[in-house]
Amino acid sequence: MKVALRTLIIEDEAPARMLLQRFLSDHEAIDIIGEFSDGFSGLKGIQENKPDLVILDIQMPKLTGFELLELLDDDLPEIIFTTTYDQYAIKAFEMNAVDYLLKPFSRKGCIKLLIRFWSVSNTKP
Amino acid sequence: MLNPFVKNRNYLIIYLAVWATLMLIQTAILNYYQELSFSASINDAVVFNGLLALIGFNIWYVLRFNMKDQQSSFDLIVNHMLVGIVTIAIWLASGYFLMQALEPSNEVYLAFLQESLPWRAIIGAFFYLIFILIYYMMLYYEDLQQKMRVETELNGLVREAELSALKSQINPHFLFNSLNSISSLTMSSPEKAQEMVIKLSDFLRYSLSHDRNETTSLKKELENIERYLDIEKVRFGHRLKYEKNVPEACLQAEIPNMILQPLFENAIKHGVYHSTEEVLIEMRCMPNDQFIELHIQNDFDPEAAKPKGEGIGLKNIRNRLQLIYQRADLLEIKREKISFEVVLRIPLQKSKKH
Numbered sequence: 421m422k423v424a425l426r427t428l429i430i431e432d433e434a435p436a437r438m439l440l441q442r443f444l445s446d447h448e449a450i451d452i453i454g455e456f457s458d459g460f461s462g463l464k465g466i467q468e469n470k471p472d473l474v475i476l477d478i479q480m481p482k483l484t485g486f487e488l489l490e491l492l493d494d495d496l497p498e499i500i501f502t503t504t505y506d507q508y509a510i511k512a513f514e515m516n517a518v519d520y521l522l523k524p525f526s527r528k529g530c531i532k533l534l535i536r537f538w539s540v541s542n543t544k545p
Numbered sequence: 546m547l548n549p550f551v552k553n554r555n556y557l558i559i560y561l562a563v564w565a566t567l568m569l570i571q572t573a574i575l576n577y578y579q580e581l582s583f584s585a586s587i588n589d590a591v592v593f594n595g596l597l598a599l600i601g602f603n604i605w606y607v608l609r610f611n612m613k614d615q616q617s618s619f620d621l622i623v624n625h626m627l628v629g630i631v632t633i634a635i636w637l638a639s640g641y642f643l644m645q646a647l648e649p650s651n652e653v654y655l656a657f658l659q660e661s662l663p664w665r666a667i668i669g670a671f672f673y674l675i676f677i678l679i680y681y682m683m684l685y686y687e688d689l690q691q692k693m694r695v696e697t698e699l700n701g702l703v704r705e706a707e708l709s710a711l712k713s714q715i716n717p718h719f720l721f722n723s724l725n726s727i728s729s730l731t732m733s734s735p736e737k738a739q740e741m742v743i744k745l746s747d748f749l750r751y752s753l754s755h756d757r758n759e760t761t762s763l764k765k766e767l768e769n770i771e772r773y774l775d776i777e778k779v780r781f782g783h784r785l786k787y788e789k790n791v792p793e794a795c796l797q798a799e800i801p802n803m804i805l806q807p808l809f810e811n812a813i814k815h816g817v818y819h820s821t822e823e824v825l826i827e828m829r830c831m832p833n834d835q836f837i838e839l840h841i842q843n844d845f846d847p848e849a850a851k852p853k854g855e856g857i858g859l860k861n862i863r864n865r866l867q868l869i870y871q872r873a874d875l876l877e878i879k880r881e882k883i884s885f886e887v888v889l890r891i892p893l894q895k896s897k898k899h
Binding site for chain 1: 717718721722724725726727728729730732733779780781782818819820821846849
């Protein structure tokens with residue numbers, strides 16, 4: 421049986437957080453283990469929980485998504501950045517983020533991205 | 546292009562008056578100094594000056610024709626000399642034969658006519674020169690005026706373009722984020738979502754329609770700011786707090802439209818974005834005789850990266866105020882340890898210069 425991805429959502433805006441939660445929570449591929457609303461608590465959350473996947477907002481108080489990633493040098497989880505604008509996309513790829521979600525989020529887009537991660541992670545030895 | 550003497554009635558009157566005066570003078574000279582008969586004197590003056598007036602009038606068209614194709618100045622001078630010689634010859638010949646027909650038996654006059662032909666040729670050349678000089682001056686003057694008109698027009702256009710370039714544009718991040726919030730609200734609270742769609746629409750409508758007008762009342766501008774803040778509050782929740790202290794006396798003052806919006810956008814960007822705590826954005830207005838003074842103040846996290854120098858938003862506001870009110874001292878920035886304040890002074894007299 422395939423194992424669900426242990427996922428963290430790090431996003432400072434409550435409505436956006438709720439949207440991701442609703443889109444993803446009832447899908448078998450994903451298991452949301454935590455939500456954080458700023459960079460610092462998100463960093464701590466990653467270090468403590470060692471998730472498979474992090475859905476990470478770029479623009480956040482205290483630490484931006486990029487700064488957060490720079491502090492996580494070892495044992496990097498898979499990262500999906502969320503942003504409004506694809507101007508950040510190139511930088512996101514430079515930072516080895518596998519993909520990014522554009523706001524406003526669509527349910528289809530979220531699920532599609534997720535399934536891809538899920539199958540990739542399940543083919544890994 | 547019409548002869549300027551035809552286009553302008555005043556010019557025509559002056560032209561005719563000059564020739565009438567010349568006719569009178571010539572009649573007097575011929576009659577008094579040359580001791581010619583009065584009828585011969587007046588005929589001579591009318592015929593020769595009248596012909597010259599007629600010819601002079603038409604030199605304009607020759608001149609315009611010459612200007613059609615670009616010529617070197619050498620060609621132009623040769624051209625004018627040829628035209629001048631032909632013109633004078635026609636003038637003299639037609640005058641000569643007309644006078645012979647008018648005064649056939651006046652021996653004294655006919656002898657004088659014969660004798661005076663070389664002098665008349667010189668005078669003709671002189672007149673021809675004066676004509677083309679006057680015409681060129683008129684053309685030059687008209688050209689100059691045209692250029693000045695175009696320049697004033699262009700200046701107006703440049704100023705308008707500058708102003709519209711300086712006007713704040715709607716930030717696409719704001720739009721996308723708001724749409725994302727609305728999407729979220731449709732699930733948790735459809736009524737609120739609906740409310741927010743209306744607010745966002747009103748905000749967009751205001752921003753778009755006010756591209757045209759330069760100023761608006763503070764009241765309207767504040768209504769739009771509150772719409773904007775309401776929309777942002779959905780995203781930021783308790784982190785965004787807004788307080789205002791705006792006395793009635795301020796509300797009707799005319800201010801440049803959409804001038805406050807970028808300031809509030811900055812307050813959110815540098816205050817609320819970087820903080821997990823509540824951030825207060827405070828708006829105060831103080832009226833006096835000449836100004837209303839608008840203070841927009843926000844707290845910010847001193848640990849967050851400081852923006853370098855004056856951002857494009859503030860620069861644009863400064864330039865816009867400069868363009869509208871011709872003053873450079875209307876925007877003031879106060880940066881304290883944990884608070885940032887912008888002071889705008891808006892002159893009360895309506896400065897809608899164009």
